[in-house]
Amino acid sequence: MKEFQIIEQYFAGQGPMRKDVVLGVGDDCALVQPADDKVIAISCDTFAEGTHFLSDMPAADVGFKSLAVNLSDLASMGAEPAWMTLALTLPEIDESWLKQYCEGLYEIAEYYNISLVGGDTTRGARSITITVNGQVPESMALTRGGAGVGDWVYVTGTLGDSALGLDILLGNRDAESENKEYLIGRHYRPTPRMLAGQSLRGIASSAIDLSDGLISDIQHVLKSSEVGAIINVDQLPLSKALISSVGQEQAIEYALAGGEDYELLFTVPDAKVGALTASLNYAGVNYTRVGQITAGRDLELSFDGRTYVPQQNGFKHF
Amino acid sequence: MKEFQIIEQYFAGQGPMRKDVVLGVGDDCALVQPADDKVIAISCDTFAEGTHFLSDMPAADVGFKSLAVNLSDLASMGAEPAWMTLALTLPEIDESWLKQYCEGLYEIAEYYNISLVGGDTTRGARSITITVNGQVPESMALTRGGAGVGDWVYVTGTLGDSALGLDILLGNRDAESENKEYLIGRHYRPTPRMLAGQSLRGIASSAIDLSDGLISDIQHVLKSSEVGAIINVDQLPLSKALISSVGQEQAIEYALAGGEDYELLFTVPDAKVGALTASLNYAGVNYTRVGQITAGRDLELSFDGRTYVPQQNGFKHF
Structure with missing residues (x-):
């Protein structure tokens, strides 16, 4: 042919x-x-x-x-x-x-x-x-460069599922059959957050999609916006399938560094939180507040008010 | 890195x-x-x-x-x-x-x-x-589908140089050093006929670029336009470097089937030949009339009024 x-x-x-x-x-x-x-x-x-x-x-x-x-x-x-x-x-x-x-x-x-x-x-x-x-x-275009000090940091959906799905496929992890199907599905068929992105027009000050892992990707926002951030890792949205498969401690690691979630991370000024609630609830988008933009240049991770030290960094090619 | x-x-x-x-x-x-x-x-x-x-x-x-x-x-x-x-x-x-x-x-x-x-x-x-x-x-967009019966067929530049350049690189052919440099240059650095294409707006009834060889590429025009064509192979524009390296007979074969010339082949209704001359001469584009669109569905090749049978077909991947 x-x-x-x-x-x-x-x-x-x-x-x-x-x-x-x-x-x-x-x-x-x-x-x-x-x-x-x-x-x-x-x-x-x-x-x-x-x-x-x-x-x-x-x-x-x-x-x-x-x-x-x-x-x-x-x-x-x-x-x-x-x-x-x-x-x-x-x-x-x-x-x-x-x-x-x-x-x-x-x-x-x-x-x-x-x-x-x-x-x-x-x-x-x-x-x-x-x-x-x-x-x-x-x-209305959402770039990485508009995050302002004090803006709240949000993510859509749940984080870490795709990376655990990959580890299951690689034989590094196992899970119960229903969870396994869900987690592999999240790895094979990520949901582009199209409606969420369009609903954030005029509301979010910055946005990025999470392809390499939260720790890695948020750095692009911080660099472009010339700000820092604190992320409360205890607030990260974790699926039941993820937690029940690896426990909360490892689930947080997957959520921070796992990659390939293709969820959105976005920032919203305090004055627009009401508009955010109205817009995303209307669109039926799940989202979670996970931190705040700070005046520094660094990413700070916090768990219950104490500094959190992650075990690994974001996934990169080459 | x-x-x-x-x-x-x-x-x-x-x-x-x-x-x-x-x-x-x-x-x-x-x-x-x-x-x-x-x-x-x-x-x-x-x-x-x-x-x-x-x-x-x-x-x-x-x-x-x-x-x-x-x-x-x-x-x-x-x-x-x-x-x-x-x-x-x-x-x-x-x-x-x-x-x-x-x-x-x-x-x-x-x-x-x-x-x-x-x-x-x-x-x-x-x-x-x-x-x-x-x-x-x-x-003004030039598609493959507008050629009408009686339209004249033209090509820009000269044909076959790139394919001979490739054959020289492959060691299949040789040429004098100045010709060799020219022919390899035509293979490595084809000239996209951007100005010619823009100058043909409102003038050409169809156009295509020659990537797989004239015989192969003109079929796309004939199929899209539901017409046939006669190409006078004795009128094909051949560079001195091509002719002096392989002789006229082989030069015609390179021009018909060689591929990668990235010259334009286009058709022009008789009523617009004056406009064509004015427009392309103003733009400094070399072009040559090589045939005419016919009422059939077939491509006919002619040399001095007699049917010409080519030795090979266009280059294709897979």
Whole structure:
């Protein structure tokens, strides 16, 4: 099978077709109509076997997660998803794998209404690079740089589940069967907090998605905003599955340094806490206050008022 | 060195910074301001060692060509380049390679004024995926689908040089030293026909860039436009370097099937030939009439009025 046929069969005319796609896959470029009065948010992530996912990860989950991690970047800017390109590198043409990959990819693409507008296929070690485009009113975009001293620090959802899910898959940990399913599900199919991000427009002073672990990712906010923070580790949102599998002490470690949660961490000035409550409760988003921005430049971890010393740092490539 | 530091050192704040980049590399997404009254053209290409380039290709040329092949897609739509993302997969962090790669990349990025707005780095076999964004007034975009019966077929520049350059690099062919330098240069540093593409707005009825070879690529125009074509192979523009290295007969074969020329093939209705001459001559673009669109569905090759049978077909991956 030739490259052109692969693209035509699996990618041309598949997935949701937005009205603002003037010309889809199949020409030298796609053409899309940007919204008036919005800027375009652009992000690019590579998802590679061996580095970002295990070789036995189900293909449908690879499809789902390869887009989810990119959508998470749009969510953390408060942007609405619009279009994406897909560069797929595969060791050989395995139609069963491709079919399942596309099922997972289009499932999440449909849910968030993002159109595939371009792509390329190459032979090589399995790897997926997706570039997403979203849209957001310029004045409403959530960056890492706006946190002010005294702002409260929040996270969505629960933290640490994905990292324990990975440890279970690696055979480093075990859990009861129901918990195991939940934790592996959190690792394979993270939920990009799209609605949360859009609900934080005009409310949050800064936002970031948690891909490398809270300790590692919050540093980007502190550096960009030129502030410090205190995080109360006893307030971190932990799932029952996480606590019952590893106990509270280890659960906190997973939550602080585990990575791949793809939850949002965001800061809100005290004057906007009422608006936050109204907006996120209306959207049905779970969120938890976990700390406060400080005047220093450092990250301080506290447990019941005492300094907390973590055992490990955030996960990094290379 | 950590991933974040690579990105910061080589990609954040480097290359041309356009005014429409509201927020550059360094947050979860970049933010860009689209132009009023234009649509966005999007294209994505992977450039992988072993498949798309030889392992001993100079890093600066890899940088240049990895962007050039993407810009060529924008050119063939008549779009102006605007922004790009870069996903770089490298076997190890080789700072000398990276530095030269960036020199080549930013050289062409500066020339065409395209801003790097996002990226990702991963460990693995060397491979580059670039997604480019350009802008074009919707009614002016050049697609593959507009060729009409009787339209004249043109190509820019000369054809076949790149493929002979590759054969010289592979040791399959040889050439005199001056020709060799030219031909290898055409292979390593193709010229995206950006100005030609923009000059064809409102004039050409269809356009495509020649990446896989004329015989292969023109089929996309014929299929999309539901027409046929006759190409007069004796009219194909051939460089002196190509002819003097392999003779006219082989030169025609290189021009028909060689691939990687990244010249434009376009069609123009007879009524617009005057406008074409004025526009492309003003822009200083070399172009040659090579055939005509026919009412059939087939591609016919002719040499001095007789049917020409080519020896090989276009180059394809997989």
